[in-house]
Amino acid sequence: MEACYLRLESAINDVVIKTHPFAEIIYWGPHLSHFSPGDAQSLSRPVANGRLDVDSPVTLMAESGHGLFGSPGLEGHRDGLDGSPIFTTVNVQRTGQSLTLTSEDEVAGLRLTSEIILDACGVLQVRHGLTNLFTTAWQVNRFAVTLPVAEYARDVMAFHGRWIREFQPHRVRLEHDSFVIENRRGRTSHEHFPALMTGTPGFSESQGSVWGAHLGWSGNHRLRAEVKTDGRRYLQAEALYLPGEMALAEDETLWTPWLYASHSSRGLNGMSQQFHQFLRSNIIKFVQDKPRPVHLNTWEGIYFDHDPAYIMKMAEEAKALGVERFIIDDGWFKGRNDDFAALGDWYLDEGKYPQGLQPVIEHVKGLGMEFGIWVEPEMISPNSDLYRAHPDWVLALDDYSQILGRHQLVLNITLPEAFDYLLERMSWLLGEHNIDYVKWDMNRELVQPGHGRRAAADAQTRAFYRLLDTLRSRFPHIEFESCSAGGGRIDYEVLTRCHRFWASDNNDALERNIIQRGMSYFFPPEVMGAHIGNHQCHATYRQHSIEFRGLTALFGHLGLELDPVNADAKEREGYRHYAALYKQWREVIHTGTQWRIDMPDATTLVQGIVSQDKRQGLFTVSQLAMPDYTLLAPLRVAGLDAGARYRITLLDHPNILITDEGGHTMRQLPAWMTTPHIASGEWLMQAGISLPVLDPESAILIGFERV
Ligand code: DGJ
Numbered sequence: 169m170e171a172c173y174l175r176l177e178s179a180i181n182d183v184v185i186k187t188h189p190f191a192e193i194i195y196w197g198p199h200l201s202h203f204s205p206g207d208a209q210s211l212s213r214p215v216a217n218g219r220l221d222v223d224s225p226v227t228l229m230a231e232s233g234h235g236l237f238g239s240p241g242l243e244g245h246r247d248g249l250d251g252s253p254i255f256t257t258v259n260v261q262r263t264g265q266s267l268t269l270t271s272e273d274e275v276a277g278l279r280l281t282s283e284i285i286l287d288a289c290g291v292l293q294v295r296h297g298l299t300n301l302f303t304t305a306w307q308v309n310r311f312a313v314t315l316p317v318a319e320y321a322r323d324v325m326a327f328h329g330r331w332i333r334e335f336q337p338h339r340v341r342l343e344h345d346s347f348v349i350e351n352r353r354g355r356t357s358h359e360h361f362p363a364l365m366t367g368t369p370g371f372s373e374s375q376g377s378v379w380g381a382h383l384g385w386s387g388n389h390r391l392r393a394e395v396k397t398d399g400r401r402y403l404q405a406e407a408l409y410l411p412g413e414m415a416l417a418e419d420e421t422l423w424t425p426w427l428y429a430s431h432s433s434r435g436l437n438g439m440s441q442q443f444h445q446f447l448r449s450n451i452i453k454f455v456q457d458k459p460r461p462v463h464l465n466t467w468e469g470i471y472f473d474h475d476p477a478y479i480m481k482m483a484e485e486a487k488a489l490g491v492e493r494f495i496i497d498d499g500w501f502k503g504r505n506d507d508f509a510a511l512g513d514w515y516l517d518e519g520k521y522p523q524g525l526q527p528v529i530e531h532v533k534g535l536g537m538e539f540g541i542w543v544e545p546e547m548i549s550p551n552s553d554l555y556r557a558h559p560d561w562v563l564a565l566d567d568y569s570q571i572l573g574r575h576q577l578v579l580n581i582t583l584p585e586a587f588d589y590l591l592e593r594m595s596w597l598l599g600e601h602n603i604d605y606v607k608w609d610m611n612r613e614l615v616q617p618g619h620g621r622r623a624a625a626d627a628q629t630r631a632f633y634r635l636l637d638t639l640r641s642r643f644p645h646i647e648f649e650s651c652s653a654g655g656g657r658i659d660y661e662v663l664t665r666c667h668r669f670w671a672s673d674n675n676d677a678l679e680r681n682i683i684q685r686g687m688s689y690f691f692p693p694e695v696m697g698a699h700i701g702n703h704q705c706h707a708t709y710r711q712h713s714i715e716f717r718g719l720t721a722l723f724g725h726l727g728l729e730l731d732p733v734n735a736d737a738k739e740r741e742g743y744r745h746y747a748a749l750y751k752q753w754r755e756v757i758h759t760g761t762q763w764r765i766d767m768p769d770a771t772t773l774v775q776g777i778v779s780q781d782k783r784q785g786l787f788t789v790s791q792l793a794m795p796d797y798t799l800l801a802p803l804r805v806a807g808l809d810a811g812a813r814y815r816i817t818l819l820d821h822p823n824i825l826i827t828d829e830g831g832h833t834m835r836q837l838p839a840w841m842t843t844p845h846i847a848s849g850e851w852l853m854q855a856g857i858s859l860p861v862l863d864p865e866s867a868i869l870i871g872f873e874r875v
Contacts, residue, residue, distance in 0.1 A: 173205040180290030181431040191228040230314040243310040250276035277302035291446035292429045300416035308414040312406035313427040317379045321366040324393045332674035334655035335686025349391040354614025356659045362389045373764045380439040384660035385425035387629035410623035444692040461492030463727030472499035474520045480531045485732035487535040490747030494532045495540035511547040512554030514593035540605030548579040561586045565618035573612030581631040610652040675701025676708040677720040694758035698724025714742030715822045719867040726750040763806040769796045778807035785872035791862035802856030808849035820869035833861040
């Protein structure tokens with residue numbers, strides 16, 4: 169059949185697909201002002217000597233049968249047969265910027281359905297469905313989405329991490345072979361956030377061409393950036409299946425998770441802004457379109473020590489500080505006095521709450537706040553009534569003993585009885601109490617996840633989605649937070665069913681600066697839980713000023729994670745101040761455009777948000793360690809209106825800045841800090857403003873207001 173070329177376009181980037189006889193993406197890059205299908209012939213490749221006698225396309229399914237010797241998109245077999253399919257296009261349907269391509273291999277008895285959507289924000293969504301057309305099962309070993317990138321995308325960036333240190337960026341120059349991220353932890357994980365960014369060498373926040381991709385999936389995954397020996401490059405992403413885990417019966421279809429990808433010619437800022445805009449218009453759905461309320465979460469304040477009278481006192485203090493949503497964390501249910509017991513026993517601890525939860529809830533509501541509660545439904549403690557009654561409800565392979573994690577086991581929610589039990593208990597909790605918000609935790613990894621003798625990691629992830637979906641449909645007025653030990657389950661698929669992430673169990677402002685910046689590449693501030701913790705952080709024992717902690721939590725969904733009753737007056741005044749500052753600016757922070765600024769000194773992190781109408785800009789400068797240079801480089805502001813004039817104001821700063829005549833590290837402050845200053849947007853973006861010399865572990869907030 170004749171080759172046919174289709175273009176999906178957005179104002180930012182385009183994708184050109186050759187549809188016949190095999191589907192192949194031949195272009196994914198900046199928007200083309202003109203495109204004529206005839207032009208695409210220019211890319212027909214030569215056939216090099218010394219290798220195969222035909223051209224080998226990197227097709228949409230990246231089949232090895234075309235002579236692709238790299239990582240194929242599909243691996244599997246039918247009891248040893250039909251293991252190298254080649255798909256031929258049989259149908260193409262286009263609606264606007266969405267394409268559905270159907271292709272088949274009649275020999276192997278497989279049908280492939282590919283959905284490709286280019287959103288107006290410049291975000292490409294791709295997924296494949298594989299259908300088994302024969303009567304015997306087809307065993308799926310791997311099933312991936314593959315996207316080609318330009319040959320000049322030589323740098324690769326990804327995130328490594330761990331519990332209390334998530335989203336740590338790292339880079340490699342990739343000239344040959346592959347860079348692979350593999351996650352086998354059974355949840356999205358703290359360690360291997362499912363995303364890759366690749367681009368021109370040295371791409372930065374504001375410079376270079378960047379292709380970014382994120383797999384929307386909350387289980388095991390594999391992502392790969394590969395360079396073929398002929399120099400072509402591609403990104404590949406897939407849910408990772410354990411041996412024997414995935415088999416397709418006749419007419420059954422398996423879908424890959426959605427791969428979300430975006431190309432930007434404006435560096436990482438452009439990529440992030442496209443993803444943020446896409447999420448805001450397509451995925452993030454708050455129960456009510458209302459400002460994100462200030463939280464107080466009890467965990468780091470009282471841990472398991474629950475006394476309703478004291479909790480009500482905490483609520484009163486919280487209210488006085490400006491808190492709008494009060495959340496009772498772990499420790500409220502039967503027998504839960506430490507983390508050694510009780511998961512699964514989702515009944516109220518009547519010893520701790522003899523009058524029930526209701527009086528506390530009413531008190532919180534009476535104070536004018538929303539009420540939230542913590543749960544960890546997917547877990548079971550060996551020391552629990554549930555385990556004693558149903559030891560066989562553990563997610564485990566028969567005849568092996570399960571390893572504990574945080575002294576707990578995983579409940580096998582692929583079992584209908586266990587699923588129904590949870591549904592009933594959660595429905596009791598959410599139906600019988602006036603609850604507005606649920607913090608949904610998940611504190612351990614899956615090891616040998618199984619049902620009978622078969623692996624069941626994928627099924628467990630899907631059952632988790634089903635459970636949450638069912639609860640959301642029963643209780644549509646409730647908002648959910650994806651917590652997972654802080655940062656362990658953050659991805660776009662879970663974001664289709666939750667409203668906030670607990671970004672990390674680490675509230676140390678220094679660490680949070682890096683973690684939150686990392687998270688900002690793919691997520692906007694309104695879904696990033698960012699709390700002011702105690703003066704001494706429980707994760708690191710570091711101590712930070714309230715100003716540094718407050719400003720660090722500002723560019724997120726702000727909360728307090730502490731006991732306001734026993735905090736001293738200065739601390740309390742700080743909580744009140746930052747809650748008020750957040751309320752004053754949250755509209756801009758949660759709807760504006762986010763910018764990360766390239767600075768020559770890695771010890772200085774600068775980020776900002778500019779309102780959609782460019783009337784207001786807010787920038788924080790965080791000094792993480794001793795600066796490398798005596799003076800900080802000027803801040804070249806981003807995102808302002810070049811033709812407008814802006815008043816520059818120092819909105820918040822460490823106390824130390826204003827001692828004596830100058831600051832602690834300065835004899836003289838930059839003039840704009842002491843004398844009101846107005847400058848043009850163009851000047852501020854091209855020339856910038858001088859920054860004060862800041863102490864390590866401190867921050868300032870600068871405002872730009874159009875005059
Ligand atoms: C881990 C969470 O990340 C914390 O915020 C807290 O909810 C604890 N679990 C409670 O066990």
